[in-house]
Amino acid sequence: MYPLCPWVQGPAAQTPSADLPNCRNWSSVGEERGAALRLTVNGEVHEVPCNPMDPLLGVLRDQLGLTAAKLACGRGECGACTVLIDDRPRMSCITPAGVAGDVVTLEGLAEESSDLRGEFADRGAFQCGFCTPGLVVHATALLRRGLPDDPGERRAAVRHSLNGNVCRCTGYQAIVEAVCVTAERRAADRSAGPAPAAGAAS
């Protein structure tokens, strides 16, 4: 059976344990060891006291205060912790901080994902919202890469690409719709070209 996330299981499951690391014991490990790791996150270089094997998610959330990426399964199965590493979606709960390259979190994609997030909101593509940051990060990477023009192929590509991001609430239809509509609108905007300058002769 798929393990429920600690928030769904309740307070007992949220206690730090040796079996299932969570952000509290991750960050304390780094602080105890006192080592400094240089990390580039959202274009800024940080010196973070942590062990290179500490999960990146804990470093982002507890030491850098970047809390958009979420801890759910903690074992690389749900995508709630997705961030971009060197422009590729990666699950930060199973990525050692020491091997992370250029990291971008949802906080760093706020402007780029603004239209996509608007579509999520307008279409009710979230309920509890726990999966949403990971989905938006992953979909942002997908939109950068480009999607097929054919609506059926586009929908299939989105469904396939986002299949590692688990949502327990929505049934996925509105999520796929939000990504497809955003792709369509961006493609239309690109083909329309830049808006004419104000006062330009007609």
Ligand code: FES
């Ligand atoms: S928290 Fe589920 S994959 Fe990272």
Ligand code: FES
């Ligand atoms: S898990 Fe609740 S909105 Fe996706």
